[in-house]
Amino acid sequence: MNFLPQFIVSKDSHGALISIIGRLDAKGASSLWHAITQKISNTDLPNLTLNLEKVNYLDTAGATFIYHIEKLARTRGVKAFFIVNLKQEFSPLIELAKTIKQKDFSNQTPQKLSFVENKGKNLSDTFSETKEFITYIGEITWALIQSLKHPKTIRWADTFLVAERAGVDALPIVALISFIVGLVMAFQAAIPMRMFGAELYVANLIGIAMIRELGPLMTAIVLAGRSSSAFAAEIGTMRINEEIDALTVMGLDPIRFLIVPRVIALTVITPLLTIFSNLVGILGGALVITSLGYPIISYYNQIASFVEWNDFAGGLVKCFVFGILIATSGCIRGYQTQSGPSAVGVSTTRAVVTGIVLIAIFDGIFSIMYYYLGI
Amino acid sequence: MKPMETIIKIENLYAGYNNIPIIENISFKVLKGEVFMIIGGSGCGKSTLLKNMIGLLPPISGNVMILGENLSQAIGKEKNLILQKIGVAFQSGALFGSMTVMENVKLVLKEFTSLPDSVMDDIVWLKLKLVGLEKAAFLMPGELSGGMKKRAALARAMALDPSIIFLDEPSAGLDPITSAGLDHLVRELASSLGITFVIVTHELASIDAISDRIIMLEKDAKTIIATGTPAQLKNDHSNPYVYNFFNRTIHKGEK
Numbered sequence: 001m002n003f004l005p006q007f008i009v010s011k012d013s014h015g016a017l018i019s020i021i022g023r024l025d026a027k028g029a030s031s032l033w034h035a036i037t038q039k040i041s042n043t044d045l046p047n048l049t050l051n052l053e054k055v056n057y058l059d060t061a062g063a064t065f066i067y068h069i070e071k072l073a074r075t076r077g078v079k080a081f082f083i084v085n086l087k088q089e090f091s092p093l094i095e096l097a098k099t100i101k102q103k104d105f106s107n108q109t110p111q112k113l114s115f116v117e118n119k120g121k122n123l124s125d126t127f128s129e130t131k132e133f134i135t136y137i138g139e140i141t142w143a144l145i146q147s148l149k150h151p152k153t154i155r156w157a158d159t160f161l162v163a164e165r166a167g168v169d170a171l172p173i174v175a176l177i178s179f180i181v182g183l184v185m186a187f188q189a190a191i192p193m194r195m196f197g198a199e200l201y202v203a204n205l206i207g208i209a210m211i212r213e214l215g216p217l218m219t220a221i222v223l224a225g226r227s228s229s230a231f232a233a234e235i236g237t238m239r240i241n242e243e244i245d246a247l248t249v250m251g252l253d254p255i256r257f258l259i260v261p262r263v264i265a266l267t268v269i270t271p272l273l274t275i276f277s278n279l280v281g282i283l284g285g286a287l288v289i290t291s292l293g294y295p296i297i298s299y300y301n302q303i304a305s306f307v308e309w310n311d312f313a314g315g316l317v318k319c320f321v322f323g324i325l326i327a328t329s330g331c332i333r334g335y336q337t338q339s340g341p342s343a344v345g346v347s348t349t350r351a352v353v354t355g356i357v358l359i360a361i362f363d364g365i366f367s368i369m370y371y372y373l374g375i
Numbered sequence: 376m377k378p379m380e381t382i383i384k385i386e387n388l389y390a391g392y393n394n395i396p397i398i399e400n401i402s403f404k405v406l407k408g409e410v411f412m413i414i415g416g417s418g419c420g421k422s423t424l425l426k427n428m429i430g431l432l433p434p435i436s437g438n439v440m441i442l443g444e445n446l447s448q449a450i451g452k453e454k455n456l457i458l459q460k461i462g463v464a465f466q467s468g469a470l471f472g473s474m475t476v477m478e479n480v481k482l483v484l485k486e487f488t489s490l491p492d493s494v495m496d497d498i499v500w501l502k503l504k505l506v507g508l509e510k511a512a513f514l515m516p517g518e519l520s521g522g523m524k525k526r527a528a529l530a531r532a533m534a535l536d537p538s539i540i541f542l543d544e545p546s547a548g549l550d551p552i553t554s555a556g557l558d559h560l561v562r563e564l565a566s567s568l569g570i571t572f573v574i575v576t577h578e579l580a581s582i583d584a585i586s587d588r589i590i591m592l593e594k595d596a597k598t599i600i601a602t603g604t605p606a607q608l609k610n611d612h613s614n615p616y617v618y619n620f621f622n623r624t625i626h627k628g629e630k
Contacts (some may be wrong), residue, residue: 242469246531249429249463250483251455 004031005055009039015047015080018069021054024062028079033065040072046079053085063090063097095341136332143255144263159261166227167269171276173226178277179219182206182284185214190288199292201304207303208311210366215278216315217363220322223270228330231262232351235334236344244335260337263327271316271324278315314375318366329354379406382539382571383428388437390420390427396435397423399597403590407538410565410572410585415592416620421575422543424592428573429463429541430454442538459487462532462540465548468524470516476503476527477512483534502530506560514614520552529560540564546578558584579621591617 005022018036022028040048050069055062070081086094113121147154189202235258238244247254282303289299333351337343383405391397398420405411406534413421419510426432428439430446439446470479480499486489503509506526511519519527525545532540542561546554560583564570576582582589582605591601591609593616601608601617609621619625 237472241472242465242467243471245431246463246465246469246471248431249458249461250486251458252483252486253455 004028007032007036011043015045015049015078016043016327017049017051019051019054023057024055024065025057025059026061029061029065036069036321039073040069040076040078044077046066046077047082048073048078048080049082049084051084052087052090053089055090058093058357060088060093060096063093064100074213095300112120132323133332134334136335137256137328140259140263140328143253143260147256147260147264151197153256154256154264155261159265162262162265163269165230166223166266167273170222170273172227174219174222174273174277177222177279178210178215178281179284181214181218182210182281183287184284185209186285186288190197190292194292199289200287200294200298202289203299203302204306207281210278210281210285211307211315212311213315215281216274216319216322217359218281219274219277219319220326220359221356223266223323224326224329224352224359225272226350227266228326228333228355230335231327231330232334232347233344235259235331236337236347239335239337240339240343253333259328259331262331263324265322266327267323270319270326274315274319278312310375314366314370318363321362321366325358325362326355329358379408381405382407382442383573384438384440385428386426386438388427388439389435390432390437391421391435392423394435395457396415397597398592401437401592401598403599403602405539405571405573406588407571408565408569410492410561410588412582412586412589413573413575413592414577414582414589416577416594419592419594420597421577421592425541425573425575426450427544429461430458458628459535460537460539461543462535462537464525464528464532464538464540464542464545466543468516470519470524470527470529470531472516475513476508476519476530479516479527480531480534482531488534499530502533505533505564506530521548522550522557525549525557526560529557533564533570536568537570539573541571542574542576544576544578545574546576546581549560551580554581555584561585579623591620 003022005024005028007021009018010017010019018039020032038250049088050066052058052066065082073081083094168306186202186206190199193202235244238258244254244258247257286296286299290296330351333347333354337347378427382406385401385403388401389396389399390401401424413424414420423432426449427434428441430439432450434447438448441457442460446454446457449457458569470476471482474482474499477496479563480502481495488495499512500509503512508523508526508530511523511527516524516527529540529542545557545561549557558581561570561574565572565585574581574586586605588604589602590599591608592598593600600614601611603611608617611617611621
């Protein structure tokens with residue numbers, strides 16, 4: 001039974017007597033806290049006696065509570081403070097609570113930085129992290145060159161496994177997203193274009209948008225969310241389980257062993273998935289066009305006459321680069337995993353964010369480049 | 376009796392993180408075929424010393440000589456060649472989670488030799504038999520008990536028949552019987568195959584049971600505070616820390 005403690009105050013000309021009855025644990029102390037402190041604050045008697053005869057349980061919280069009653073009483077001008085009828089078994093705790101006076105965390109509390117210092121530290125952290133990221137990119141590039149020079153050293157079994165997981169297994173989700181993008185875009189475009197009797201030109205829009213821009217971009221974003229995070233989680237867990245250390249002391253280079261197969265697999269798989277995505281997106285558009293009453297052959301002819309090989313090649317080159325970016329960002333973030341229970345979660349998040357940011361930046365660079373190249 | 380050959384030599388080693396040394400000016404030698412233990416309380420730098428000895432952490436200054444070659448100065452291929460001559464079993468086992476026990480042991484053989492697959496299988500079987508895991512070859516690391524994981528890690532460390540094996544806290548998290556079994560295995564491998572073992576531990580029972588020689592590190596001194604056989608250190612009354620460690624006491628040792 002857990003009744004909350006009670007207290008009774010009695011006063012005479014010499015001082016006040018407070019009797020506490022019941023359990024003094026954290027819950028009990030908190031229930032009495034407000035009432036007792038108020039009572040003491042209102043007294044101006046020279047003596048205060050605390051009768052603990054009826055306290056049947058006392059723990060560190062209760063002892064701290066009593067320490068604070070005494071402290072408060074002293075600040076209110078109480079000259080003499082007594083604890084009476086304390087049970088023998090509780091006295092060590094009351095003694096322990098007296099050591100609170102010596103509490104001093106001053107040289108343990110972490111140094112607090114000012115706003116400016118904090119921003120400066122963040123900036124310097126970002127710089128050193130970027131430097132580390134670039135170093136890893138260099139190391140990976142070197143390992144890739146070495147591996148391509150000696151293809152026998154590439155772990156092909158792992159490469160194919162990653163290609164299957166990141167490529168074949170991603171077909172349904174890539175199909176779903178591309179189909180819906182193609183369908184919705186065609187539908188949205190068809191409504192205003194109908195006013196000009198130009199519904200068929202929706203085909204031009206879908207063709208050029210999917211092949212040049214949306215196919216590569218959608219595929220890259222799906223892969224960043226799906227595979228980059230998986231790479232970061234796999235490699236991050238290996239880091240935490242000391243498996244990467246184990247590889248290193250076996251004389252095996254973890255970059256060649258873990259990162260190179262993933263980068264090769266994703267670099268090959270991204271353009272293939274993009275071609276698939278282009279096709280499915282165009283099919284989505286076809287559904288809208290045929291439902292508007294045009295034969296599918298006119299849709300096909302419209303796209304075939306408008307979209308050039310240049311557009312197709314431009315899209316493919318772009319997603320080739322996206323593949324490298326997604327794989328490296330996932331692997332590097334995994335490789336940088338620190339220790340602790342949330343470390344892998346942090347790494348996967350950073351992998352996806354880094355991947356998407358890099359995709360956006362490089363997509364912009366490609367757009368400008370293609371504009372000047374006249375593609 | 377001819378003098379024993381030095382197999383590892385540590386010279387004036389300062390090691391730590393971010394250029395702040397945790398251990399300072401450490402020098403010692405490990406002789407061929409002995410079971411050498413690095414002991415000390417928590418936070419004394421045992422693991423840091425081990426990481427330096429196996430090349431996972433570069434020393435701040437000083438040298439780690441393994442089999443006459445300087446591991447701390449070596450990089451790239453040269454370093455990998457030295458590392459292939461040693462084996463390491465980590466505290467957690469660090470088995471590759473996506474591979475069976477068999478594949479874990481076979482991995483380095485596959486990477487560094489061009490033996491036919493069936494021969495590699497035979498070698499793996501021998502290693503697994505040595506550690507008593509021949510019946511667990513096709514289990515995944517997740518299906519192994521704590522003791523089995525450590526045995527599997529030991530088998531993997533032995534894959535290339537190294538002359539030195541490093542063990543990080545082999546008894547951590549094991550019950551006394553399993554732990555004693557592992558000790559017995561280490562002693563047997565040391566005497567039958569002549570493997571040198573360097574073991575980081577603070578398990579008194581293991582120290583007593585199998586070590587030939589010990590160095591003891593201490594957090595405040597940041598260096599080696601005692602060297603010798605277990606019997607010598609146990610009866611060493613000159614340093615209260617050493618005395619307390621071996622006698623599980625917390626008061627000052629008396630002369």
